[in-house]
Amino acid sequence: MKREAEVPRSALHADPAEDARDLRRLERTWSPERGLWGWLTSVDHKSIARRYVATALVSFVLAGINALVMRVQLARPESHVLGPDAYNQYFTTHGTAMMFLFAVPIMEAVGIYFVPLMVGTRNVAFPRLNALGYWTFLVATIFLWASFYANVGPDAGWTAYVPLSGPQFSPGKRVDTWAQMITFTEVSALIGAVEIITTAFKQRAPGMSLNRIPLFVWAEVVTAFMILFAMSTIATASMMLAMDRLIGTHFFNPAEGGDALLWQHLFWFFGHPEVYIIFIPATGMVSAMLPAFTRRPVFGYTAIVLSLIGTGFIGFGLWVHHMFATAVPWLGSSFFTASSVMIAVPSGIQVLCWIATVWDGRPRLATPMLFILGFLVLFVIGGLTGVMIASVPFDLQMHDTFFVVAHFHYVLIGGAVFPLFGAFYYWFPKVTGRMLGERLGKWNFWLFFAGMNVTFFPMHFLGLLGMPRRVYTYSPDLGWGPLNMTATVGAFVIALSVLVFFANVARSLARGAPAGDDPWGADSLEWATASPPPPYNFRYPPVVQGRAALWSRTPDAPVVTGLRTDKPEILMTTLLDAEPESRHVHPQPTIWPLVTAIGLSVLLLSLIYTPWGLIWGAAAVSIGLIGWGWPDHHRGARLEERG
């Protein structure tokens, strides 16, 4: 369980001076260039992931402020804080930003940071592509919020149902903004998925066979595969919508032989897996944190991995349960009831395995653990209401009401944001080298847990009392006032808890306790290196001897040696058993992903105004790609000179 000395004596150079020179060379090879240029050209997975997380948190805060304003509007019947036009932009942007700009990217970003560390490699598989993914995501974020604050934010709901979102009923550019922003985030999510799959399959430390992959990495891999299929569907759908709006196709126009329901099928074939794309990495975080706080490995490794994969498959077979009220025949809808109920089984297996882990371990109630326990309670409540609305009759009453709003906030906040906040506390020391404060952490947790329940539990009753969602006002005669007021109060408690979190982060960055390599006594490889990790992650990539990589490490554990230090070399291993296969020279930092992202932005944004944008944009993208592909013989020479 105790971490051993970093490197066995045998791996060291005999001459200490030569050894120090070698380390400096390694450092130089992997470090980004200095200054702003270095920042713009960096291809290091850690700095890119940090930017992803920071950008996603900005969206989390802004979309949370949207939610607060909406709650103020709804606190009392017939209030005039927001008019209908503003309210519709507020909730559309809230949902869009929370889903596309916060939840999915931040879950992938944590993977981009920790998958390479957990599998014991030095970077993700395609580092330049990774940079492109971040830049496109950044453009999407700026674009959505700029539109929103310029009062041209999307206003057709984050689901953008046609015909409402079509050219006839949403003239102007608001929905185009939405559709193109979706395209950006698809590009970035697909890139992240490719990175994670390839890194986890081809770059694992020797000895990390499939049955030793950390559960968090498994979760990220399953998620990445789901992204490949789900995001390509929404890409198709958003492009069809954009074409209907911009060049006069009629995919969704019933008057011209199009079909209004086609959109819903395509959207939810993406939209339901989307929920699991957010939730599965969160379960991975829970499984990653539990060993450190229960001081035993997670119970039922195999059952959990199979549950993750099962969830990944079944997650694609539920989408019609969002459409029970449309016109689905009873027999067809019964199938989707059955599959929706069935997906509770793998989730239930995971929950039981986690409880068994806690039960059988020696729990330590640090802040991450509190978030895990809170997650278990909230997620089970959200899961149970989910089984309720899997039923066609129940859903026909509660569909599109506040009951559903309550349900999915329990699942998404309880099931994903709680583990994420736990993970912030858990991994913050690794990323920054400093601990977050425990006392503020406890305030953060309890305020969040209380606020969450005060906000969303009453919404179940609002739904039962007949309050539909997405309404900007309601009549005082309907008796929804007191429950809405309660929910609004709860929303401010959540806001306070998020403020406490940021205060904690600020305080810790200024004068937090130094973390050391492994403050939690954890079991996975990211704790086998310094905090924060050096640019090359591991001086000598580790060799894995058991499932709990650090706990099973013997004093004489071998390490990987023989990778060059004057070139960024990475060890490739085989898919099943992670046996060393080849060495791979990694790409260098470069500006071209940023140029390509700018080209892509020219393409997608000008397309909103003219079909010719395709031509201009293609030229701009080509410039980026040509530069990207241009052979660079000089940098290697430069490196050697400096070395």
Add this chain to the structure above:
Amino acid sequence: MTLPLRARRWAAAAALLPLAACDQRVQSALDPAGPQAERIRRLMVMSIWIAAPIAVAVTAAVVWAALRGRDSAHVPETPRADRRMAATVAGLVAATVVVLFVWMISDFSAIRSLSKLDGRPLAVTLVGHQWWWEVQYHDSVASHQLTTANEIHIPVGRPVLVTLESRDVIHSFWVPRLHGKRDLIPGYTNRIWLRADKPGAFRGQCAEFCGQQHANMALWVIAEPQARFDAWYRAQLQPAAAPADSTRIAGQKAFLGNSCVMCHTIRGTPTGGRNGPDLTHLGGRRTLAAGTLPNTPGHLGGWVVDPQGIKPGTTMPPNNLRPDELRALIAYLEGLK
């Protein structure tokens, strides 16, 4: 003996507190007035009875698991203890599967009793518009067909087959006290069966986001005994009575001389607009602008003059009428019983 009873009452009151907070339940799914809503309410209550103990049990297990092992000396996980735990987890997974299966079967049996009602139905077509409801009653005799708006009168105890269509975007018809919802989708024709088993006025509201005024797209279903329904229907078939006094005559003139006629119809006058609700018997309706305002002369005046202030985004334009013209128009419209 009295104390426990009182205690029990308090407990019951506490449990219902969130619901007791509202005095009106015109739109509550928990207060059914028809067989389908009642069947769904029973299913919902059963589901809550299954779910609540599970939630409580899991919470208790989580808390207990977290507290019991705290500070205890390390118990190394032995293979035997792990096997015992595996058996427990497997047993609980099996129990979960059984509970879910029973739950699902009860869902399916509820579906069967919802899809169709016995008896010859009253046929009504509901057409969704941004943001109001057009109601058409069908009859084999053409002159007995009827078009009205935002209010569906039905006879108590007789099944109603509502055909759902939309002319613009997707809406959803939802009267929680009678049944769950069903969408109105352009290009599709949907149907839903309803029956009210007691007289009353049941509020419904569009349940699929349909644009700016989605929040103010309500309707009322008014269930009356057959005889009163028949009387209402006969009265509705009549064209609007010609105005008798001078104010109302002036009001009719104002109606016909302004932009009202572009969109509205009052049968018995030379109007035929179809973009807005039929106003032939406006005076008899409960609300204005699809449930937005109570139908009073004051509200009607406000609505005619400033619809964009009351329902921003509505397709009704503001009307710049002289005060006497407006008064006359209100008198005329409110007289259309």
